[in-house]
Amino acid sequence: MSNALQTPVAPPRNGFSLGKIWTDKRSRGVIIQIFATAAFFAFIFWLLRNAVANFETLGKPFGFDFLWQESNYDINQHLIEYDSRSSHFRAGVVGVLNTLLVAVCGIVLSTILGFILGVLRLSPNWLVNRLSYCYIEFVRNVPVLVHILLIHGILVHALPGVKAVLKGATDDASQQFFLTNRGFYVPRPIFESGIWLVVAAIIGGIAIAMWYRRQARIKQADTGEQSPVFWMSVLAILGLPIVAYFLAGQPIQWDAPVPGRFNFKGGMALKPEFLALWLALSLYTAAFIAENVRSGIEAVSQGQTEAAHALGLPRGRTMNLVIIPQALRVIIPPLTSQYLNITKNSSLAIAIGYMDIVATIGGITLNQTGREMECMIIVLSLYLMFSLTISLLMNWYNKRIALVER
Amino acid sequence: MSEQQSELSAAKLAVSDHEMIRIAEMHKWYGQFHVLKNINLTVNKGERIVVCGPSGSGKSTLIRCINRLEEHQRGQIIVDGTELTGDLKHIEQIRREVGMVFQHFNLFPHLTVLENCTLAPIWVRKMPKAEAEDVARSYLERVKIPEQAEKYPGQLSGGQQQRVAIARSLCMNPAIMLFDEPTSALDPEMIKEVLDVMIELARDGMTMICVTHEMGFAKTVANRVIFMDGGEIIEENEPQEFFNNPQSERTREFLSQILLH
Numbered sequence: 234m235s236n237a238l239q240t241p242v243a244p245p246r247n248g249f250s251l252g253k254i255w256t257d258k259r260s261r262g263v264i265i266q267i268f269a270t271a272a273f274f275a276f277i278f279w280l281l282r283n284a285v286a287n288f289e290t291l292g293k294p295f296g297f298d299f300l301w302q303e304s305n306y307d308i309n310q311h312l313i314e315y316d317s318r319s320s321h322f323r324a325g326v327v328g329v330l331n332t333l334l335v336a337v338c339g340i341v342l343s344t345i346l347g348f349i350l351g352v353l354r355l356s357p358n359w360l361v362n363r364l365s366y367c368y369i370e371f372v373r374n375v376p377v378l379v380h381i382l383l384i385h386g387i388l389v390h391a392l393p394g395v396k397a398v399l400k401g402a403t404d405d406a407s408q409q410f411f412l413t414n415r416g417f418y419v420p421r422p423i424f425e426s427g428i429w430l431v432v433a434a435i436i437g438g439i440a441i442a443m444w445y446r447r448q449a450r451i452k453q454a455d456t457g458e459q460s461p462v463f464w465m466s467v468l469a470i471l472g473l474p475i476v477a478y479f480l481a482g483q484p485i486q487w488d489a490p491v492p493g494r495f496n497f498k499g500g501m502a503l504k505p506e507f508l509a510l511w512l513a514l515s516l517y518t519a520a521f522i523a524e525n526v527r528s529g530i531e532a533v534s535q536g537q538t539e540a541a542h543a544l545g546l547p548r549g550r551t552m553n554l555v556i557i558p559q560a561l562r563v564i565i566p567p568l569t570s571q572y573l574n575i576t577k578n579s580s581l582a583i584a585i586g587y588m589d590i591v592a593t594i595g596g597i598t599l600n601q602t603g604r605e606m607e608c609m610i611i612v613l614s615l616y617l618m619f620s621l622t623i624s625l626l627m628n629w630y631n632k633r634i635a636l637v638e639r
Numbered sequence: 640m641s642e643q644q645s646e647l648s649a650a651k652l653a654v655s656d657h658e659m660i661r662i663a664e665m666h667k668w669y670g671q672f673h674v675l676k677n678i679n680l681t682v683n684k685g686e687r688i689v690v691c692g693p694s695g696s697g698k699s700t701l702i703r704c705i706n707r708l709e710e711h712q713r714g715q716i717i718v719d720g721t722e723l724t725g726d727l728k729h730i731e732q733i734r735r736e737v738g739m740v741f742q743h744f745n746l747f748p749h750l751t752v753l754e755n756c757t758l759a760p761i762w763v764r765k766m767p768k769a770e771a772e773d774v775a776r777s778y779l780e781r782v783k784i785p786e787q788a789e790k791y792p793g794q795l796s797g798g799q800q801q802r803v804a805i806a807r808s809l810c811m812n813p814a815i816m817l818f819d820e821p822t823s824a825l826d827p828e829m830i831k832e833v834l835d836v837m838i839e840l841a842r843d844g845m846t847m848i849c850v851t852h853e854m855g856f857a858k859t860v861a862n863r864v865i866f867m868d869g870g871e872i873i874e875e876n877e878p879q880e881f882f883n884n885p886q887s888e889r890t891r892e893f894l895s896q897i898l899l900h
Contacts (some may be wrong), residue, residue: 457766537747
């Protein structure tokens with residue numbers, strides 16, 4: 234045994250000879266790869282040259298200078314300053330931000346809803362798991378475009394018009410929320426100088442919660458005592474900013490929407506296009522995520538629960554320490570696909586006039602400038618960039634929690 | 640302290656000091672199917688009991704009732720003075736004192752061998768980590784695989800995994816150990832290494848109930864052998880008597896079938 238350790242036996246290596254270059258498995262693999270790569274790039278080069286040449290004969294030189302021309306169109310929801318005199322480039326940035334806004338909000342809401350629905354689906358309570366089952370089966374079997382149109386239709390047609398709301402509004406200043414078919418009018422926060430104290434308290438609260446978690450772990454390792462980490466974290470992250478808010482003399486003013494003659498003054502409006510797209514994408518994707526979560530938890534064998542219970546671990550701890558860490562490995566890869574889907578499905582925005590990247594650069598800009606090749610390249614590469622970023626992050630996370638075998 | 644103790648003893652039912660498990664007139668059904676019929680069994684401290692019988696006779700179900708992995712519907716099960724009812728506190732208390740080894744090991748694949756062994760002592764017994772690791776290493780030493788502590792279960796052989804599972808149960812310092820066909824999923828050459836560990840455990844005076852087909856093991860270590868068929872205890876005797884002079888026809892038939900091999 235000790236002898237074997239001192240002189241490790243190396244795996245045998247085949248000697249190289251020119252005569253065997255085509256019959257040897259490894260060298261043949263390398264040769265095939267070289268030829269395949271060369272052929273692939275030659276094909277791409279031919280495609281591009283062909284396209285550029287054809288555009289030139291049409292009198293349409295290839296280039297991106299049109300991006301700096303005036304856009305001449307309005308966008309109803311813009312997170313940055315924008316009007317019709319801004320450039321196409323700026324319109325594109327507005328579109329990108331709108332896409333990212335709905336994708337990120339959608340990912341957050343669908344994940345929360347999906348996990349809740351997935352766990353309810355496994356509930357021993359008959360009514361609860363049947364309700365979850367019906368929701369999932371109804372929602373995921375209707376195309377997402379129908380969901381978007383349906384919710385948009387409800388928001389636009391079932392809600393009263395601005396005029397009707399204005400007419401019905403009383404002078405009573407206590408009403409600060411107005412539901413109309415042109416948007417959900419809510420008070421707009423105005424931050425005053427003391428706001429830095431609240432922001433600092435939020436950051437401080439998170440830092441304290443992380444520190445407390447670390448200390449609790451060290452304390453448990455040293456003495457075995459367990460601390461209420463969850464509740465202390467909630468207290469630090471929520472409590473501290475609230476205290477800071479009052480200490481700083483309530484530095485957030487609310488600019489409530491006030492009914493005027495033709496429209497609301499002040500406040501801000503959540504547009505029905507955004508609400509419809511966000512809700513439809515989230516509700517739809519949540520149904521798929523719920524199934525991923527359910528299959529992930531069910532993939533962990535019953536024996537794991539039994540072993541944990543036999544050791545005296547209570548239900549909650551069994552879930553947190555044994556089931557969830559193993560279920561996540563099954564959940565993460567399909568969850569990545571769902572995040573990619575929600576990001577790409579957000580391009581259906583164009584159906585209800587939500588101005589995302591497809592509606593701006595891929596839509597109005599394309600029609601006005603006639604630069605279809607350039608616009609489609611921009612839209613394509615942007616989606617590719619978003620998707621690859623999500624994939625990269627999720628794959629990194631998946632690798633971090635992967636199982637060691639052999 | 641004394642007050643706490645008197646409270647504790649008051650909570651324990653009146654049983655003799657030596658009695659670890661008492662099962663009285665216990666029945667269990669799976670839906671309409673009557674799995675266990677009128678089971679009566681008393682196990683004293685330090686006793687080693689082997690349960691055998693044809694498959695489907697309810698052996699596994701019986702020992703799984705002792706730590707409430709299965710629920711019984713009628714009768715009484717008292718473990719170490721605490722009765723098993725729907726009371727979750729009592730169930731958790733009993734599970735802390737009763738170790739169990741499964742046919743398919745059921746190690747936690749996402750934790751190292753050492754973490755498998757320290758998980759319950761840390762989270763249930765509230766033991767400091769260093770102490771839990773010392774305890775775990777000493778038990779891994781005892782099952783003869785101290786060098787595998789940092790590996791993951793997937794990297795071990797079946798016999799090694801089962802020995803880790805035994806060590807994991809022992810780390811909770813249980814009063815009773817239940818073995819549910821611990822060698823049935825193992826290759827023949829690995830059975831011996833697991834049985835050796837179990838024999839050593841028996842010699843140290845552990846109270847054990849083993850569901851197994853290893854009749855050699857039964858002859859070596861058991862105080863009593865129980866034969867079950869059709870959800871009933873058919874026969875219960877000392878190993879010598881049980882193997883040489885079985886009382887019931889069904890026992891004779893069963894023994895002739897397995898001993899012929």
